[in-house]
Amino acid sequence: MPLFEIRDLVTAFHTTDGxxxxxxxxxxxxxxxxxxxxxxxxxxxxxxxAMSILRLVAAPGRIETGSILLDSPAGPVDLVTLPxxxxxxxxxxxxxxxxxxxxxxxxxxxxxxxxxxxxVLLHRACSRGAARARAxxxxxxxxxxxxxxxxxxxPHQLSGGMRQRVMIAMALACEPDLVVADxxxxxxxxxxxxxxxxxxxxxxxxxxxxxxxxxxxxxxVAETCDEVAVMYAGRIVExxxxxxxxxxxxxxxxxxxxxxxxxxxxxxxxxxxxIPGMVPAPQRFPVGCRFHPRCGHARAAATxxxxxxxxxxxxxxxxxxxxxxxxxxxxxxxxxxxAAVEVRFA
Numbered sequence: 001m002p003l004f005e006i007r008d009l010v011t012a013f014h015t016t017d018g019x020x021x022x023x024x025x026x027x028x029x030x031x032x033x034x035x036x037x038x039x040x041x042x043x044x045x046x047x048x049x050a051m052s053i054l055r056l057v058a059a060p061g062r063i064e065t066g067s068i069l070l071d072s073p074a075g076p077v078d079l080v081t082l083p084x085x086x087x088x089x090x091x092x093x094x095x096x097x098x099x100x101x102x103x104x105x106x107x108x109x110x111x112x113x114x115x116x117x118x119x120v121l122l123h124r125a126c127s128r129g130a131a132r133a134r135a136x137x138x139x140x141x142x143x144x145x146x147x148x149x150x151x152x153x154x155p156h157q158l159s160g161g162m163r164q165r166v167m168i169a170m171a172l173a174c175e176p177d178l179v180v181a182d183x184x185x186x187x188x189x190x191x192x193x194x195x196x197x198x199x200x201x202x203x204x205x206x207x208x209x210x211x212x213x214x215x216x217x218x219x220x221v222a223e224t225c226d227e228v229a230v231m232y233a234g235r236i237v238e239x240x241x242x243x244x245x246x247x248x249x250x251x252x253x254x255x256x257x258x259x260x261x262x263x264x265x266x267x268x269x270x271x272x273x274x275i276p277g278m279v280p281a282p283q284r285f286p287v288g289c290r291f292h293p294r295c296g297h298a299r300a301a302a303t304x305x306x307x308x309x310x311x312x313x314x315x316x317x318x319x320x321x322x323x324x325x326x327x328x329x330x331x332x333x334x335x336x337x338x339a340a341v342e343v344r345f346a
Contacts (some may be wrong), residue, residue: 001071003210005029006180009066011045011052013282020282022048022061024234026051028212030178033204035211037225037242039218045234046214047100050182053212054091055079062237070178072093083151093123096171096209098181102163108154112166113140116173138169142199163190170200175207182214190211197224218261221271222246230254233280233290238314240323250319250330252295286315289327296336297329305332 011023023045030036038046039178043335053068068079079087091097099105109113109117116135118128126134132151142165155163164184171179181200185193201224204211213225222241223230228245230238230253238251249255256275277294280286292309293300302308306328316326 001069002029003032003067003071004212005067005076006049006053007066007067007069009049009052010064011057011061012064013061015060018283021234021285022282023052024285025068026231026234027237028229028236030210030212032177032210033208034226035201035204035213035224038212038214038215038229038231039220039221040231041216041257041279044231045282046216047182049231050097050180050212050214053180054095054097055087056097060195060260061259069083091118092171092176093174094177096174096179097168098164098171098184099181100183100186101171102157102160105167106163108155111152111154112158116170118164119173125287126268135169137222138173139166139312141172141203142166142168142169143195146210152325161188161196164188164192164196167197168203171204172209173208178210180212180214183216184213185217185220193220199311207300216258230257234282235290235292235326236324237326239316241297244269246325250323250325251291251327252297252333252336253291254292254293255333268324287311297317297333299329305329 006028008028009026010021011021013020013022026049038049040046044336048057048061052063055061055063066080069076070079079090082090089210106112113132113135113143115140117128117131118135121128122342127322130138136151144150144165144332145164150158150162184200188196197220200211203209215221215223225242228240228242229236229253232253238245238249238254245254246258249258259273260275262272277292280290287292288308288310295309298309299306300308300310309328314326314328315325318324319330
């Protein structure tokens with residue numbers, strides 16, 4: 001089996017206004033030493049998927065159904081049902097997490113050296129001196145300037161790029177099998193972004209670590225990922241090898257995302273293309289295909305080619321080897337037309 005596999009994951013928040021399904025039937029898998037990119041607009045459920053992997057979703061959210069399987073010598077382990085004591089050994093040990101905002105993820109009252117050393121002490125049988133030496137080694141590995149000095153500094157004394165490198169050092173300190181990177185380059189300037197991505201790629205090659213890279217930046221995905229999963233309204237709508245997806249996207253949402261990328265050659269001469277509308281709120285997902293209210297290819301009624309996009313909901317089907325799409329009309333979309341206005345909600 002693959003190193004890591006999510007099967008039919010459903011994570012929902014139970015609020016006073018009712019049940020809110022943020023992740024609804026997501027399935028993914030990652031092989032050893034590979035990078036999977038999970039992309040989509042804000043509000044699609046990417047970060048909730050990441051937090052679900054290590055059962056870090058805070059109340060009132062909880063995983064309702066599904067499996068999160070991590071391969072091990074004794075066979076696959078389901079992280080959903082794993083006892084808390086065993087899960088703590090997985091967190092930071094076999095699975096490292098790079099959070100979206102390092103300033104809120106690092107403890108402000110401890111030095112960065114102490115925080116990295118704490119992760120080492122938790123997962124390895126070693127002395128405090130050895131853990132501190134490992135922390136220094138990791139700061140050098142992530143190419144942090146003046147690592148001996150930074151070891152005894154606090155998070156607020158570091159720049160955003162430095163804090164992100166500390167988060168990567170902490171995530172990799174115990175040489176995990178999988179790293180979950182949730183928007184690791186958010187709010188960083190372009191130069192630092194390139195350095196962080198180069199660093200992750202270098203560490204993957206040297207340590208054989210698999211990476212789940214969560215981002216909304218398609219340029220980052222094209223540069224770093226082996227496979228891409230596109231997420232919309234809590235579901236995977238398309239999944240394919242990166243080169244295949246960029247060369248031949250089949251879902252209207254993926255097509256819209258790629259078309260919305262700025263074109264440097266047309267800068268100042270053509271308006272930016274956008275996808276009309278917004279991602280629906282989870283408590284008001286549309287009936288049928290969840291993208292159809294924004295889709296310029298949606299069919300309001302059944303045709304000889306297939307059903308109406310409003311119902312039934314399309315399944316994620318393999319249309320060619322390794323290429324999965326959740327659309328009734330993938331490969332035969334035709335010409336786009338204005339998106340429908342009247343929508344029925346679940």
